[in-house]
Structure formats: structure tokens, C-alpha cells
Amino acid sequence: MGLVQWLKGQFLCHLVICYGFFVSGLLINLLQICTLPLWPINKQLARRINCKLGYSLTSQSVALLEWWSGTEVTLYTDPENYQLYGKENAIVVLNHNFEIDFLCGWTFCERFGVLGASKCLAKKELSYLPVIGWMWYFLEMVFIKRKWEEDKSNFVQSLQNLRDYPENFWFLLHCEGTRFTEEKHRVSMEVAEKKSLPKLKHHLLPRTKGFWVAVQNLRGTVAAVYCCTLNFRNNETPTLWGVLNGEKYHPDLYVRRIPLESIPEDEAECSAWLHKLYQEKDKFQEDYSQTGCFPGPKVTPPRRPWALINWLGWTCLLLYPLCLLLVQLVNSGSILTIMATVAFCAAGGCYWNI
Ligand SMILES: CC/C=C\C/C=C\C/C=C\C/C=C\C/C=C\C/C=C\CCC(=O)SCCNC(=O)CCNC(=O)[C@H](O)C(C)(C)COP(=O)(O)OP(=O)(O)OC[C@H]1O[C@@H](n2cnc3c(N)ncnc32)[C@H](O)[C@@H]1OP(=O)(O)O
Numbered sequence: 001m002g003l004v005q006w007l008k009g010q011f012l013c014h015l016v017i018c019y020g021f022f023v024s025g026l027l028i029n030l031l032q033i034c035t036l037p038l039w040p041i042n043k044q045l046a047r048r049i050n051c052k053l054g055y056s057l058t059s060q061s062v063a064l065l066e067w068w069s070g071t072e073v074t075l076y077t078d079p080e081n082y083q084l085y086g087k088e089n090a091i092v093v094l095n096h097n098f099e100i101d102f103l104c105g106w107t108f109c110e111r112f113g114v115l116g117a118s119k120c121l122a123k124k125e126l127s128y129l130p131v132i133g134w135m136w137y138f139l140e141m142v143f144i145k146r147k148w149e150e151d152k153s154n155f156v157q158s159l160q161n162l163r164d165y166p167e168n169f170w171f172l173l174h175c176e177g178t179r180f181t182e183e184k185h186r187v188s189m190e191v192a193e194k195k196s197l198p199k200l201k202h203h204l205l206p207r208t209k210g211f212w213v214a215v216q217n218l219r220g221t222v223a224a225v226y227c228c229t230l231n232f233r234n235n236e237t238p239t240l241w242g243v244l245n246g247e248k249y250h251p252d253l254y255v256r257r258i259p260l261e262s263i264p265e266d267e268a269e270c271s272a273w274l275h276k277l278y279q280e281k282d283k284f285q286e287d288y289s290q291t292g293c294f295p296g297p298k299v300t301p302p303r304r305p306w307a308l309i310n311w312l313g314w315t316c317l318l319l320y321p322l323c324l325l326l327v328q329l330v331n332s333g334s335i336l337t338i339m340a341t342v343a344f345c346a347a348g349g350c351y352w353n354i
């Protein structure tokens with residue numbers, strides 16, 4: 001193992017990274033709160049500012065994936081459609097198998113310039129996450145409790161609000177509704193059997209209501225559905241912990257662009273359409289497991305420097321007061337305080353490496 005790779009696994013590096021992320025996040029949350037008085041005066045400006053602020057936080061995790069762990073996502077897609085990515089609004093339908101699938105999605109958002117405005121249909125619990133959940137509130141993320149009667153009106157209203165969004169956005173929908181596990185797959189295939197639907201091997205049965213409501217409410221706003229199928233080479237099982245430790249992964253993403261007009265308006269037909277889409281996605285995954293690649297030409301969209309510049313900027317800005325604090329601590333001459341600090345760092349280091 002080289003020195004750089006060894007350093008990436010050290011507690012102190014992780015501490016600095018997490019400190020930078022959370023403190024900058026809190027500052028960004030504070031700035032977002034400051035935009036509140038602007039909303040009634042100039043809503044579109046407030047939204048644009050929040051996109052930039054959102055970018056400044058989200059892109060730190062993208063920088064971690066791209067520059068720290070060195071992970072590059074390979075895109076399989078039609079070159080004609082490639083020209084449109086980032087230039088239109090889209091609903092992104094993505095399989096939900098991996099701990100870092102959202103990070104791989106964000107890398108593409110970054111490379112196609114829609115990271116600040118990217119959105120998803122997320123479970124309500126995520127809105128309470130410190131820093132990131134609070135940020136999403138200002139980015140008009142759509143949250144659901146997954147109890148349709150309670151969600152219905154808020155879900156529709158949140159989608160309608162996006163009709164005049166001032167920036168191009170991608171709206172991520174994990175139609176499976178939860179991350180894949182063998183147990184969930186077993187239950188889900190029982191449902192498929194009851195409904196006389198073909199069984200899926202690599203996906204859970206998609207939940208169709210959310211997709212239909214999103215498509216209906218975003219007609220005229222969104223140009224297409226991007227059907228995205230993600231997998232990792234060599235049966236990698238990527239984790240956030242691995243990314244933090246600088247581990248490099250090898251994701252492949254197959255993207256098909258489907259114009260929104262081609263999706264049926266009737267609920268039953270739209271559901272049947274989505275089930276068929278998942279049967280196709282399942283076939284792509286099966287072929288991938290046999291051949292190690294998806295159909296279509298490969299391309300790696302170029303990495304942009306902004307995520308790294310933003311990350312380094314925040315780190316330098318926030319390390320400065322931390323260093324001052326440490327110097328003051330040493331100068332204070334209080335042996336007890338110094339020993340308590342050293343003990344805290346040592347305990348953190350031991351815990352981290354267990
Ligand atoms: C070039 C481009 C490339 C890449 C870009 C990629 C991405 C980047 C884009 C944006 C990124 C932005 C942000 C991402 C960051 C972080 C967030 C990440 C993840 C968040 C993940 C989540 O939170 S997932 C959980 C929340 N989401 C969902 O649940 C969505 C899916 N669910 C739905 O849509 C549901 O329909 C619903 C919740 C809206 C409503 O559900 P409900 O159950 O009430 O209704 P349904 O009609 O859907 O279902 C009822 C029927 O289901 C049958 N049933 C019962 N059990 C099961 C089962 N186990 N499996 C399947 N079906 C089941 C039941 O029988 C009912 O059938 P009926 O026939 O009776 O209707």
C-alpha cells in the first residue's frame with residue numbers, strides 16, 4: 001500500500017473531512033435560512049441562490065467520490081441522447097441496490113451541470129437528517145411517508161411547484177421504493193406471482209403509483225424519463241465507508257432516454273408500461289452479470305474541477321480557525337484540557353479503526 005493510500009485510511013483525515021462537511025453544511029443551512037425573506041419578493045432568485053448553496057454542499061461528497069476515491073462512472077448511452085443530458089428536465093428511474101448509488105447519480109448530475117438543482121422522491125425520515133436533510137428542504141425535494149392517503153396532496157403540490165423551476169433539474173425516483181435485499185426480493189416476487197407478473201431476478205417489483213403521479217404532474221415540464229441501470233464491475237459491493245477510505249470502485253451506468261410523450265397517461269397502462277420497463281432493466285442486469293457490460297457505446301463524461309475547488313476552499317477556510325483553536329489550546333498550558341483533547345482524538349482513532 002502506498003503512503004497516499006495509507007493516509008486516506010487514517011482517522012485524522014476522516015476527522016478533517018467530516019468536520020469540513022458538517023461545519024460547512026451548517027453554515028450553508030444558515031445562509032439558506034437567510035434566503036427566506038427573499039422568497040416572497042423574488043422566488044426565482046431565492047431558488048437560484050439555494051441551488052448554488054446546495055451545490056456547494058453536495059459537490060463535496062462528489063469530490064470525495066471523484067477525487068479522493070478516484071471512482072469514475074462509465075456511461076453506456078446513445079451519443080445522440082448524450083447531447084441532451086443537462087439541457088432538459090428529466091425523471092430519472094434508477095435501481096436501488098447499492099449504498100452509494102445516489103453518489104454515482106450525483107457524479108453525473110455534477111458532470112452535466114444539474115447537481116445544485118437535482119431532486120428525488122425520498123422518504124420523509126431523510127428530511128430530518130442534519131445538514132443534508134435541512135438543505136433539501138430549501139431545494140424543494142419531494143418527501144413522502146409512503147402512506148398514500150397522507151402523501152397524496154403534498155406529493156402532487158410539491159410536483160406542481162416544480163413546474164416553474166428556474167434551473168434544469170433531474171428528479172430521481174427509485175420505483176422499487178427501498179434498497180434491494182434477498183428477503184425484500186422474496187416478498188416482492190410473491191406479490192408478482194399474485195399479480196401474474198413475470199418474476200424479476202435483479203430488481204424488486206416496482207411500485208407504480210409514485211411514477212404515474214410524477215409523470216402526470218410533470219408533463220410539459222419534464223422532457224423525458226432517463227431509464228438508468230447501475231452495476232459495479234467485479235461484483236464490487238461499494239460502501240460509503242470504502243469511499244471515505246479512498247477505495248476506488250468501478251461503476252457502470254446504462255442510460256436510455258425515453259420521451260415523456262411515449263408514456264401512457266392512463267394509470268393502469270402506465271403501471272403496465274413501468275412493469276415492462278423493469279423487465280427490460282432486469283434483462284440488462286442479467287446480461288451484465290454474464291458479459292460484464294451493458295449495451296451501447298461507452299463514454300466517460302469529463303470530470304470538472306469545480307467540485308474539487310469548492311471542497312478545497314471550504315477545507316482551507318475551516319481548517320484555519322481549527323488550527324487557531326489548537327494553538328490557543330496548547331498556549332493555554334492547561335495540561336488537563338490538552339490531555340482530554342489527545343484522549344478524545346486517540347479514542348476516536350481506535351473506535352474508527354475497529
Ligand atoms: C444521465 C443520467 C444519469 C444518472 C442520474 C442519476 C441520478 C441523479 C438524480 C438525482 C439525484 C438526487 C438526489 C438523490 C440523493 C439522495 C436520495 C437518495 C435516495 C432516497 C431513497 C428513498 O428514500 S427511496 C423511498 C422513497 N421512495 C419511494 O418509495 C418511491 C417508490 N414508491 C412509490 O412510488 C409508491 O408508489 C408510493 C410510495 C408513492 C405509494 O405507495 P403505495 O404502496 O401506497 O402505492 P402503490 O400503488 O405504489 O403500491 C400498492 C400496491 O403495491 C403492492 N405491493 C404490496 N407489497 C408490495 C411489494 N413488496 N412489492 C411490490 N408491490 C407491493 C400492493 O399489492 C398494491 O397493489 P394494488 O394492485 O392493490 O394497487
Ligand SMILES: CCCCCCCC/C=C\CCCCCCCC(=O)OC[C@@H](O)COP(=O)(O)O
Nearest residue numbers: 017018021060061064102123126132177178179
Ligand atoms: C466531504 C463529504 C464527506 C461526507 C460524505 C457524506 C456523504 C453524503 C451524506 C449524506 C447523504 C445522505 C443521502 C442519504 C441517501 C440514502 C439513501 C436511502 O436512505 O435510501 C432509503 C431507501 O433505501 C429506503 O429505505 P427503507 O425502505 O426505509 O429501508
